[in-house]
Amino acid sequence: MLIFIISTLVFVVAAIGVGRWVIVPRIKRQRILASYDVCPPWLLPELPKELDKVVKVGSRTRDNKSYAVNFYRLSCNCRRFRHSRSHYPPNDIHRLCRHLRQELDTSNVILRYDELTRRIIKDRVRDKFYRKMTLLGTEMAFGFHPESDFIRVFTRRRQANDPAEGPFTGIYDKFTFNADQDIWIHGESPPGAEAIVKTIYESVVRSTPNNERVKV
Ligand SMILES: [Zn+2]
Known part of the structure; x- marks a missing residue:
């Protein structure tokens, strides 16, 4: 009986994990790719490989919190990025979360992008x-x-x-x-x-x- 309960629990936890970490991201990614038919993606030029490193960014709202961003991969470990922006394919402008945008600006890496792209980033990349x-x-x-x-x-x-x-x-x-x-x-x-x-x-x-x- 105990074995049955434990194995059922393991199965349920595994099923939730597969749903949350595999199936949901895949559905979100497919929706984004389908939306490219409505409007092609706004792709950022790939940044040099030497920027493939983790940079710590302090939170503007919480004093002791910091986030790890990577310019080359356009990635961040914040919640918003993990649940939403990370589903966009490489170099899509929608990958830029608040921390990536903030650090691109502070480090002047943003100057590698053209003026029009910079103006959209300044507007926080809010449009679909x-x-x-x-x-x-x-x-x-x-x-x-x-x-x-x-x-x-x-x-x-x-x-x-x-x-x-x-x-x-x-x-x-x-x-x-x-x-x-x-x-x-x-x-x-x-x-x-x-x-x-x-x-x-x-x-x-x-x-x-x-x-x-x-x-x-
Ligand atoms: Zn972030």
């Missing part, structure tokens, strides 16, 4: 998808989630001598558009806003103002 496009001669990115009306546009500001139709040469900044209400948040629109809004409705959210949303 980042679609890169060239509009008005300017490379920009649209951050969005298929079920959200908010689209973050990462594009350059206009410098005094830039033509109205682009290209724009100022620093990269973030502008947020509400596709349901057809407005820019805080009333701040990016240079070339008209063409950008048209692209948002045609290619990013595939919706029109006040019409029913068509999910991508």
